[in-house]
Amino acid sequence: MKTQPTVNPETKEKRGLSFKLDMQAYTLIIALVLIAVIFGFFTGGEFLSSRNISNLFSQMSVIAVLAIGMTLVIVAGHIDLSIGSLVGLTGGVAAILHVWYEWNTFTVVIAAIVVGALFGVWQGWWVAYRAVPAFIVTLGGMLIFRGILIGLSKGQTIAPLNDSFKAISNSYFPFTLGYILALASIGMLIFWTVWNRSKRKSLELLLPAPVIDYGKVGVYSFFILLATYMLNRYQGIPTPILLVVFLAAIFIFISNKTSFGRYVYAIGGNPEAAALSGINIKRNTLWVFISMGALSGVAGVILTSRLNAATVNAGNMYELDAIAACVIGGTSLMGGKGKVVGALIGALIMASIDNGMSMMNIETFWQYIVKGLILIIAVWIDIASKK
Amino acid sequence: MENYALQMRAITKEFPGVRALDNVTFSVRKGEIHALCGENGAGKSTLMKVLSGVYPHGSYDGDIIISNKNVAFKSIKESQNAGVGIIYQELALVEEMSVAENLFLSHDLMRAKIIDWNKIYAEAQKWLDHIGLDVDPQTKVGQLTVGKQQIIEIAKALTQKTEILILDEPTAALTESDVDILMKLLHDLRAEGVTCIYISHKLNEVMALADSVTILRDGQTISTDKIADLTEELIITKMVGRELTELFPYEARPISSENILEVKNYSVTDHVGKKVIVDTSFAVKKGEILGFSGLMGAGRTELFMSLFGGLKGNHTGSVLIDGKETNIKSPADAIREGLAYVSEDRKRYGLVLGMDITKNTTLAALNKMMKLKVIDNALEVKTAGDITYKMNLKAPNLEALVGQLSGGNQQKVVLSKWLLNDPKVLILDEPTRGIDVGAKYEIYKIINELANQGVGIVIVSSELPEVLGMSDRIIVMAEGKITGEFQRAEATQEKIMTCATGGKNS
Numbered sequence: 001m002k003t004q005p006t007v008n009p010e011t012k013e014k015r016g017l018s019f020k021l022d023m024q025a026y027t028l029i030i031a032l033v034l035i036a037v038i039f040g041f042f043t044g045g046e047f048l049s050s051r052n053i054s055n056l057f058s059q060m061s062v063i064a065v066l067a068i069g070m071t072l073v074i075v076a077g078h079i080d081l082s083i084g085s086l087v088g089l090t091g092g093v094a095a096i097l098h099v100w101y102e103w104n105t106f107t108v109v110i111a112a113i114v115v116g117a118l119f120g121v122w123q124g125w126w127v128a129y130r131a132v133p134a135f136i137v138t139l140g141g142m143l144i145f146r147g148i149l150i151g152l153s154k155g156q157t158i159a160p161l162n163d164s165f166k167a168i169s170n171s172y173f174p175f176t177l178g179y180i181l182a183l184a185s186i187g188m189l190i191f192w193t194v195w196n197r198s199k200r201k202s203l204e205l206l207l208p209a210p211v212i213d214y215g216k217v218g219v220y221s222f223f224i225l226l227a228t229y230m231l232n233r234y235q236g237i238p239t240p241i242l243l244v245v246f247l248a249a250i251f252i253f254i255s256n257k258t259s260f261g262r263y264v265y266a267i268g269g270n271p272e273a274a275a276l277s278g279i280n281i282k283r284n285t286l287w288v289f290i291s292m293g294a295l296s297g298v299a300g301v302i303l304t305s306r307l308n309a310a311t312v313n314a315g316n317m318y319e320l321d322a323i324a325a326c327v328i329g330g331t332s333l334m335g336g337k338g339k340v341v342g343a344l345i346g347a348l349i350m351a352s353i354d355n356g357m358s359m360m361n362i363e364t365f366w367q368y369i370v371k372g373l374i375l376i377i378a379v380w381i382d383i384a385s386k387k
Numbered sequence: 388m389e390n391y392a393l394q395m396r397a398i399t400k401e402f403p404g405v406r407a408l409d410n411v412t413f414s415v416r417k418g419e420i421h422a423l424c425g426e427n428g429a430g431k432s433t434l435m436k437v438l439s440g441v442y443p444h445g446s447y448d449g450d451i452i453i454s455n456k457n458v459a460f461k462s463i464k465e466s467q468n469a470g471v472g473i474i475y476q477e478l479a480l481v482e483e484m485s486v487a488e489n490l491f492l493s494h495d496l497m498r499a500k501i502i503d504w505n506k507i508y509a510e511a512q513k514w515l516d517h518i519g520l521d522v523d524p525q526t527k528v529g530q531l532t533v534g535k536q537q538i539i540e541i542a543k544a545l546t547q548k549t550e551i552l553i554l555d556e557p558t559a560a561l562t563e564s565d566v567d568i569l570m571k572l573l574h575d576l577r578a579e580g581v582t583c584i585y586i587s588h589k590l591n592e593v594m595a596l597a598d599s600v601t602i603l604r605d606g607q608t609i610s611t612d613k614i615a616d617l618t619e620e621l622i623i624t625k626m627v628g629r630e631l632t633e634l635f636p637y638e639a640r641p642i643s644s645e646n647i648l649e650v651k652n653y654s655v656t657d658h659v660g661k662k663v664i665v666d667t668s669f670a671v672k673k674g675e676i677l678g679f680s681g682l683m684g685a686g687r688t689e690l691f692m693s694l695f696g697g698l699k700g701n702h703t704g705s706v707l708i709d710g711k712e713t714n715i716k717s718p719a720d721a722i723r724e725g726l727a728y729v730s731e732d733r734k735r736y737g738l739v740l741g742m743d744i745t746k747n748t749t750l751a752a753l754n755k756m757m758k759l760k761v762i763d764n765a766l767e768v769k770t771a772g773d774i775t776y777k778m779n780l781k782a783p784n785l786e787a788l789v790g791q792l793s794g795g796n797q798q799k800v801v802l803s804k805w806l807l808n809d810p811k812v813l814i815l816d817e818p819t820r821g822i823d824v825g826a827k828y829e830i831y832k833i834i835n836e837l838a839n840q841g842v843g844i845v846i847v848s849s850e851l852p853e854v855l856g857m858s859d860r861i862i863v864m865a866e867g868k869i870t871g872e873f874q875r876a877e878a879t880q881e882k883i884m885t886c887a888t889g890g891k892n893s
Binding site: 273 | 737738772
């Protein structure tokens, strides 16, 4: 029997619609290409050199990790202003344990993530179970965490780290390994698409034209190979960007394929309807903040490793960059809407502007002004496109 | 030549791809109550938005003539100044402000450099007396019932020297007693010469209130008649363009003697400590449709919200489902025990408007869409597709956001969502509020079918014909207590109203 999920026969003709829905993604990609072309032109191609792209990716990794977590927080209808301080604090704790107490690198990384997650529990508890607005709780956290950091480190810069810790942010996956990883991910992509199509077919669901599905795979594969090739021309794939890709993959999976992810979108979209659908709002909110805390821990480790030191000012204002990355990437501050991929592209756009303008020797104050304007314009485009 | 307060001639309004109004003619005589009827999507709201300047002059074709003068409103402000006041279904009051502040929000009294509060309160009191509403002008609007808020909206329109008052579904959220107050108010206003355009799905009100009726269908004027020349059946036939044999597709069916839901000595205290339900006991049988009638504030919604675990506050008493004692503390518990609750306010409590149809449909049954803790998207789309197909949901595709659907289709999504859980007891709170006649009929048919399958059904409704037309048995509540119970055969509007207003009768 015909059991299409069509609710109406027009559906078939409207297949093209799924392309239109991704308007926002296209806008972002166009913006990125535009930035690349402009900076490429003004820096005589230097901006697009392998060396600089490698650099750019390393620079964006801390904000990218934070933006991944921030997407969930904002989608859930909250905000986290404390993560800059938490990055500083977890990075500081890691450095103290590593330098002063001589813990090995692996234990130190775990410790930083656990500390971040525990502070996530603290903030999530206030927000979810005590109903204090996240803005206030995390504004408090911003001060508290920075205070703890200054207290623990006694205001000193903690350095130097040993090689294995430094390697987290300053090492590269060499040539062959890079290509193997790239090919493996392309293989998974193809497998996933084929599997998904056969699944839909067996349930007699409508299938997108093969050209669209496999075309997508082709485009993604091309970009994966291009990026690998470009990075390999320099020193290989930087470890922190691999971490970002890995974490992003996990969180994209969480937000699309787990009930927790779905519930977060529902809670942000309409908490009352979510509650009456049997969703435990408090517990899910708590977990959102825990994941944000843990990711702050990862970001703290990456930052400390990159700087080869922990300072009392580390991570200052990073929350704003992370929020900006999410918003530029299409996450709505009203909650219920946003994508991890968008936040990554947002982070890349922000990092490109920093990087490109520095290369053009434009004074720092301009970077603030331009980034601020881009944030406002990005949101305006989003609002205007809805009308 | 008749004396027209308003004439709209040959109005055509197009949206990309749709002709919402097609050469519509609409004439309203001075000082009459003129009902505008039509199914959802017939073009009533669009026509009123053209009239009130929401769609500015130039964005439509045709002429609007008010008091024999051609008008061309470019904004709502301009139409207001010309004496056109519109009151939407969704009220536009500031809940955190007082009655008086709301009444004069855009009035000159508020525009003064220094606001004379005493004068405002005095003036507000005068208007409240005039329309017969007994509230303190300093009360916050948010503390009033929807019915009273509605009346305050009307009063607000009157303070702005409104000559043509448009009411869009004013009684959708009102109880019978509030409706009576509203109807009386409208009669009084007519006596004072105010012209009123009344948009409503409730044809009994239209029959009782209107002097003339204009019917729209698919963006076209079907007819304008004096009320004397019409009957409810005739209006419905004209609205839907076909004859509806019956409004309520009730069919007698054997009802099991087994209780599926049994509530004993149930009391509820709300979060501010007020007793809202006092020592209530009732039972629903397998396959039975039990109607719950009563005035707004009788505690029906609180009772079922609390049974479903969705009300803040405490409750005592016992609840048995399928003969087993339950301990429901949250909606999740309730769902597990086999309850489903379709709320009276679907936009607020029923749907995530920014999510698509598929995700809304599976939200309460996501655990059934999982394999190894992972959502199986293909299965999810398949399930949502099948159930919404059965519900005859009309939507461009399953990825459409539910916020873009009509009320009837939204309600079908809510029903689909709950049916995925195969509930033992389905509680429907005002299941057809704000839904057009055609979709109503479809929803009634779904309800019947579920009852046939042995689901215990509770219909909470403020519309007496609905309760009478659909229920096997009717329970009436007043002030948190059950005040009456009738079998289908013995129930009448009069008996129910007597119980609902507090008189014991059973």
